[in-house]
Amino acid sequence: MNATSDTRRPLQVACPQCRKKVAWRDDNPFRPFCSERCRTLDLGAWADGSHRIAGEPAMDETEIDEMILRAERGDFSERE
Ligand SMILES: [Zn+2]
Secondary structure, three states: OOOOOOOOOOOEEEOOOOOOEEEOOOOOOOOOOOOHHHHHHHHHHHHOOOOOOOOOOOOHHHHHHHHHHHHHHOOOHHHO
């Protein structure tokens, strides 16, 4: 009897950015995105205000990412 753990296929999700199928695995740091590029594109959309969750406090990690994105773009509109 073979008790392999390979009989279970990894859960597959569609990348929110490009809709490519991506395996949901612990070794994919970009999940649910397929790549760092797609994740960065989505973060950029958040920073631009394309996505907004009203009344939901942002996670510290997200705020830091936004600050970094703004700093890279030279956008310091928060000071206005
Ligand atoms: Zn993608």
